Amino acid sequence: MVELFRLSRPEDALEALLSALPSGTFRRETLPLEEALGRVCSREIRSPQALPSFVRSTMDGYALRAADTYGASEGLPAYLQLTGEVPMGAAPSFSLKKGECALVHTGGMIPEGSDAVVMVERTQKSRDDEIEVLRSVAEGENLVQIGEDVAAGSLVFPAGHLLRPQDIGGLSALGIESLEVAGKPKVAIISTGDEVVPPGTRPEPGQVRDINSYTLSALISDAGGIPVKKGIIADDYKLILSGAKSALEESEALVISAGSSVSVRDVTAEVIDELGKPGVLVHGVSIKPGKPTILAVCDGKPVIGLPGNPVSAFVAARLFLLPLVRRLLGTEENPLNTAERSVRARLSRNIASSAGRSDYVPVRLIHGKQELPEAEPVFGKSNLIYTLIRADGLVSIPEEANGLHRDDEITVRLF
Ligand SMILES: Nc1nc2c(c(=O)[nH]1)N[C@H]1C(S)=C(S)[C@@H](COP(=O)(O)OP(=O)(O)OC[C@H]3O[C@@H](n4cnc5c(N)ncnc54)[C@H](O)[C@@H]3O)O[C@H]1N2
Ligand code: MOO
Numbered sequence: 001m002v003e004l005f006r007l008s009r010p011e012d013a014l015e016a017l018l019s020a021l022p023s024g025t026f027r028r029e030t031l032p033l034e035e036a037l038g039r040v041c042s043r044e045i046r047s048p049q050a051l052p053s054f055v056r057s058t059m060d061g062y063a064l065r066a067a068d069t070y071g072a073s074e075g076l077p078a079y080l081q082l083t084g085e086v087p088m089g090a091a092p093s094f095s096l097k098k099g100e101c102a103l104v105h106t107g108g109m110i111p112e113g114s115d116a117v118v119m120v121e122r123t124q125k126s127r128d129d130e131i132e133v134l135r136s137v138a139e140g141e142n143l144v145q146i147g148e149d150v151a152a153g154s155l156v157f158p159a160g161h162l163l164r165p166q167d168i169g170g171l172s173a174l175g176i177e178s179l180e181v182a183g184k185p186k187v188a189i190i191s192t193g194d195e196v197v198p199p200g201t202r203p204e205p206g207q208v209r210d211i212n213s214y215t216l217s218a219l220i221s222d223a224g225g226i227p228v229k230k231g232i233i234a235d236d237y238k239l240i241l242s243g244a245k246s247a248l249e250e251s252e253a254l255v256i257s258a259g260s261s262v263s264v265r266d267v268t269a270e271v272i273d274e275l276g277k278p279g280v281l282v283h284g285v286s287i288k289p290g291k292p293t294i295l296a297v298c299d300g301k302p303v304i305g306l307p308g309n310p311v312s313a314f315v316a317a318r319l320f321l322l323p324l325v326r327r328l329l330g331t332e333e334n335p336l337n338t339a340e341r342s343v344r345a346r347l348s349r350n351i352a353s354s355a356g357r358s359d360y361v362p363v364r365l366i367h368g369k370q371e372l373p374e375a376e377p378v379f380g381k382s383n384l385i386y387t388l389i390r391a392d393g394l395v396s397i398p399e400e401a402n403g404l405h406r407d408d409e410i411t412v413r414l415f
Pocket of ligand 1: 191192193195196208209210211212213257258259260261262263266289290291292306307308309310312382383
């Protein structure tokens with residue numbers, strides 16, 4: 001059979017795209033902390049202070065000198081004089097001497113002279129101003145030390161870190177109220193095809209509603225980019241070229257859906273080559289679905305041509321567009337929502353495939369009594385978007401394999 005494309009392996013194709021991009025091209029912006037969730041630090045953040053900044057008790061109890069309690073037991077308690085109470089939110093106004101203790105609450109600052117806290121349950125009051133300690137306490141017990149959470153000046157987040165909810169709290173603890181993050185890259189989307197109509201239109205015979213602009217737009221926002229839908233352009237070289245030129249001028253990247261294959265109406269690769277240098281780097285990847293994918297860099301900006309079939313467009317977008325958005329954001333980490341989480345599962349039936357290409361098959365997970373869920377393939381042609389909707393994730397069949405077998409333990413990449 002004549003192969004119409006020179007096929008690249010998916011890893012090589014992605015590498016070709018990413019390595020042809022200029023480094024560090026993303027914009028930076030300063031945001032208030034509350035708006036930084038899911039954004040990427042564009043420079044490293046070091047701690048301006050030690051956290052905690054004072055020695056704190058982790059229990060409700062009495063601050064004391066550990067040495068005063070050595071050998072204490074229920075039968076032979078240590079008697080300590082209660083000299084005061086540490087107020088919350090203020091430094092104690094007194095210090096402790098040998099044989100003394102002070103009431104302290106969880107999180108309170110311990111007085112000078114003390115080096116441990118005994119939990120209130122391990123004591124009893126013998127008089128108003130005296131307690132019995134019923135067991136010995138080690139130095140440092142029930143305390144957090146200065147800088148135990150974060151040392152002053154230490155690296156909190158490297159550049160490229162994607163901020164999670166706990167990170168926002170951690171920055172607040174350090175008094176960092178605003179920070180510099182990578183700007184969200186604008187990714188323009190063009191759908192091409194004489195037969196494609198907007199979703200608000202009732203399709204005439206032979207027409208189909210636009211799916212890809214919408215799936216791709218959702219994937220891009222999920223990945224931390226700003227999708228800019230540029231609408232539908234007919235299969236016309238000049239129209240697509242002028243639409244693509246203006247879309248790329250206003251954005252950091254461009255995705256063109258359809259027209260990636262070999263019919264005379266498929267002009268996407270030619271258009272992309274006109275947009276700038278070096279132009280098309282890859283046309284054809286050894287994957288199914290998604291084979292006709294086009295990857296290009298045009299005068300420093302990435303352009304991806306995706307196959308028109310909605311399942312192919314989705315699979316290829318996950319393989320190439322998501323890592324591209326991450327790269328434009330300057331991170332290697334997975335965006336919160338598109339997190340490429342995976343689970344182990346057991347295949348419910350055989351899946352055939354040809355060696356020499358990586359196959360991606362949608363699967364539905366069925367949770368039963370067994371240790372691992374069952375992965376049921378959702379077979380269907382790559383034009384059928386609902387195969388993805390009925391599925392929970394994708395299983396990939398490596399290029400060297402001739403398929404997978406029923407009961408094989410596999411990894412499912414969740415949607
Ligand atoms: N002779 C060959 N024919 C095809 C080959 C091949 O190797 N030799 N590859 C097939 C594969 S694989 C795919 S995938 C498609 C890719 O086609 P194109 O990227 O050129 O896209 P179109 O032909 O324009 O459309 C394909 C299909 O998808 C529908 N479509 C297009 N855009 C949308 C949209 N925005 N929303 C919903 N559906 C869309 C379109 O109507 C077609 O049905 O080529 C195979 N052919
Ligand atoms: O990418 Mo094509 O979808 O293999 O159908």
